[in-house]
Amino acid sequence: MKTMKLLILTCALSLNTFFAQADIENDTNFPILEGPYFGQKPPGLTPEVFAPGIVSVDGVYEGDVSFSPDLDEMYFSPTVNGHSYVYFSKLENKKWTKPKKANFTKGKISDEFGAIVSHSGKRIYFATYDPIAPLKIWYVNRFEDSWSDAILIDSPINNDDVVKPTEAKNGDLYYVNESKGKMYYAPNKNGKFPEVHEVGIAYGSVGFISPSQDFLLVEAHKENDKTKDKDIYVCFKKKDGTWSTPITLGNAANSNYRESGPTMTPDGKYLFFNRYDEESGNPNIYWVSTEIIHKLKKAYFKSNTI
Numbered sequence: 001m002k003t004m005k006l007l008i009l010t011c012a013l014s015l016n017t018f019f020a021q022a023d024i025e026n027d028t029n030f031p032i033l034e035g036p037y038f039g040q041k042p043p044g045l046t047p048e049v050f051a052p053g054i055v056s057v058d059g060v061y062e063g064d065v066s067f068s069p070d071l072d073e074m075y076f077s078p079t080v081n082g083h084s085y086v087y088f089s090k091l092e093n094k095k096w097t098k099p100k101k102a103n104f105t106k107g108k109i110s111d112e113f114g115a116i117v118s119h120s121g122k123r124i125y126f127a128t129y130d131p132i133a134p135l136k137i138w139y140v141n142r143f144e145d146s147w148s149d150a151i152l153i154d155s156p157i158n159n160d161d162v163v164k165p166t167e168a169k170n171g172d173l174y175y176v177n178e179s180k181g182k183m184y185y186a187p188n189k190n191g192k193f194p195e196v197h198e199v200g201i202a203y204g205s206v207g208f209i210s211p212s213q214d215f216l217l218v219e220a221h222k223e224n225d226k227t228k229d230k231d232i233y234v235c236f237k238k239k240d241g242t243w244s245t246p247i248t249l250g251n252a253a254n255s256n257y258r259e260s261g262p263t264m265t266p267d268g269k270y271l272f273f274n275r276y277d278e279e280s281g282n283p284n285i286y287w288v289s290t291e292i293i294h295k296l297k298k299a300y301f302k303s304n305t306i
Contacts, residue, residue, distance in 0.1 A: 055099070060079060063274040085101050087102065110129070112128050114126055119168075135162055156194070157173070168212070176205050199243070208263050257275050
C-alpha cells in the first residue's frame with residue numbers, strides 16, 4: 001500500500017487550495033482552444049507546464065493525461081476536495097470543450113483516477129479507490145457520444161490491490177500491483193486477461209508502456225536522495241526479451257523536485273509527468289518531446305550488444 005499512501009498524500013496537497021477556486025466546469029471565461037493537444041503549443045526538449053491555469057492549477061494535484069488515438073479527446077485526473085476524479089474534454093467543431101467530470105462509476109466509488117484511452121479508442125481503463133473497497137482496475141466501452149456502465153475487469157489482475165493501468169498497442173495491459181509493490185502485465189487474449197506476469201524490472205513502479213513495448217517508463221527514488229523524491233526512468237527491452245536496468249531521463253525531464261506519473265500521447269511524440277515543487281508546494285503537469293527518450297535508446301543500444 002506504499003504507493004496508495006503516497007497517492008493519498010499527494011492528493012491531500014489540494015486541500016490547501018480547493019479545485020473549486022479554479023472550477024473549470026463553472027468557469028465562464030474558459031478560453032477558446034483549437035488544434036491538437038488541447039490547443040497547446042507542443043514543447044521541444046525542455047519540459048513546459050501543460051495548459052497552465054486550466055489543467056495545471058497551482059496548489060492542486062493533477063496527473064494522468066491521456067489522449068484518444070485521434071487526439072480529439074483528453075482525460076486527466078485532478079483532486080477535488082480531497083478526492084480524485086477523471087475529467088475530460090472533447091474537440092467539437094474544432095474547439096475544445098470545457099473539461100467536466102466523467103463519473104464512470106456514477107458515484108458508486110468515491111475516487112476514480114488514472115484513465116487511459118486504449119489504442120483502438122474503444123475502451124477507457126481507469127483505477128478506483130474507496131475507503132471501504134480495495135484498489136481495482138475497471139474499464140468502460142467507448143461509444144460515439146458516450147460510454148458504457150463501468151465494468152470491473154474480470155481477471156486475476158484484480159485479485160490484488162492494483163492501480164495505474166497502461167496499454168500497449170496489441171492490447172496487453174501493464175499496471176502496478178500494490179499488494180506486491182511491483183509492475184505486472186497481462187497479455188491480451190481477445191479482449192480478456194486470463195493470466196498475469198511480473199514485468200521483471202530491477203526497480204521502479206507507476207509505469208507507462210510504449211505502444212510497441214520496446215520501452216517502459218517508470219518512477220523511482222533518486223540515488224542518495226534524502227528527501228525521498230522520485231525521478232522518471234526508462235527501461236529498454238533487450239533482444240533477449242529482458243529489460244535494461246532503469247536509466248534516468250536526466251536533466252531533460254528530472255529536476256531537484258519530485259517527478260512522477262509518466263504518460264505519453266498515443267502518437268508517441270510527447271511525454272507527460274507530474275512535478276512537485278517542494279519549495280512552492282505546487283504540483284503541476286509538464287510535457288516534453290519524447291526525443292529525449294529516443295536519444296537515450298540510441299545511446300544505450302550503441303553501447304550494449306544484447
